[in-house]
Amino acid sequence: MSPFKSSTGLYENVAAFLCYLFAFVGGVIFLAVEKRSRFVLFHALQSVMLFAGLMIAHAAAGFLPLIGIVVGLLLNGLGIALWLLLMLTSLQGKWLKLPxxxxxxxxxLNRM
Structure with a gap:
């Protein structure tokens, strides 16, 4: 467990974990309330960007005849795998930066 607390009063790794646990919404909430921790803000930004991108990709896949179902299933698998991986690594206090x-x-984050 991280010895550092975010401005929310939660340990940094727990706050980062919550950014991913509640996907897009968790990231938005922590972007609004976190004032100090770069670790939490990075994970909040990455959560928002990742899950917003997945939502847009899912919507776009719905317009593809036939192959859209396969693309949607692949996106589901990718989303679940990334969701689990990011929750686990953030809980461990790691800075896993997706490509x-x-x-x-x-x-x-550097502009903030």
Whole structure:
């Protein structure tokens, strides 16, 4: 467990875990309430960007005839795998930066 607490009063790793546990909504909430922890803010940004991207991809897959079902199933599997991986690594206090999305989140964090 992380010895550091975020401005919410939660341990940083627990706050980051909650960003992923509640997917997009958890990230938005922690972006609104967290004032100090770069660890929590990074995971909140990455959560919002990842799950927003998955939602958009799912919506786009719905417009593809026939193959859209397969794409949707693949997106479901990818989303669940990333959700579990990110929850576990954030709970361990690790900075798992996803390709592309993690880079975007880090750049946005540096602008904050």
């Amino acid at each position: 592309w999305i993690g880079e975007l989140a880090e750049r946005q």
